[in-house]
Amino acid sequence: MTDKQEYVQLTLDALQQAEIRLTDKERQRIEIATFGLPDYPLSGLQLLTYVNSPRYCAKELVLFPRQTCPEHLHPPFDGTPGKQETFRCRWGEVYLFVDDSSLTQNDASGEPVCRVPEGSEAWYSCTGYVRLRPGEQYTIAPNTRHWFQAGDQGAVVSEFSSESRDELDIFTDPRVNRLA
């Protein structure tokens, strides 16, 4: 089994644990996003797009335990304000960091709830977070920096959004290649 097959299988296992049912065709198109970074799966994300159109988009996101999706934003395009997205935790726990100083701060109580991947500290600026447990959700405004990290068990998160144009995403870390 190649590494990629192994991570696809771990993703399918997580979706099964969350009781999310897929068709056989969907199982074949699980997407592994390494972001072109050397430390996948520490940094990275696994996902399945259910539907993506100019009118709306829906995906299922899977994060392995303590895996981190690197900081980015969704810029305006084609006369739209950019992708707006609602994250709804279905299983596990996810910490969502957003450029919003009114949120709880990562290090307010001494020990931070999340640590950014070692060596990448320069490319993470958002320190305010919301913790999402199953049934909890949060909407990220367009054109707003954010990153997220799963808790110790990993996470399955439904994403509801406006049109997704991943190739336009702007990452804080210049090493990132979203389509890698």
Next chain:
Amino acid sequence: MTDKQEYVQLTLDALQQAEIRLTDKERQRIEIATFGLPDYPLSGLQLLTYVNSPRYCAKELVLFPRQTCPEHLHPPFDGTPGKQETFRCRWGEVYLFVDDSSLTQNDASGEPVCRVPEGSEAWYSCTGYVRLRPGEQYTIAPNTRHWFQAGDQGAVVSEFSSESRDELDIFTDPRVNRLA
């Protein structure tokens, strides 16, 4: 327990069976759609809206065994083509009837897979259907008549869509009041 409380509880039970987690606040705002028809829950729908904005909408729909959501369409509004929606079956089974003659016909093999509620036959025109089982989905074009009925166990269906404006929906049955 009033009838309404009983139907809310049955809805929560179905969502739990589908392993869909809600917050306490969400449990308080389960919507019972009787459509103003006299035969609820034979005709009707239960739902929870997760998010509804001009940019996208996401809901969870619950149907009791063999319950029918009456035929309707989502007309254009405010310069948009009208609500487009993707139904994804999460649990149980749903038969989705759409104004599309290329679909399997309800009575092609003699015994129809679904019967419209007795006395309402005049208000159902779509006879072509797709059956959705867990993990299967179908996208309904805007401004297109459709209705749906759960299988013998009921169904839980995720709806991903463009903005929802229920008050604009046009029902074939003139007795319907969507906001009842």
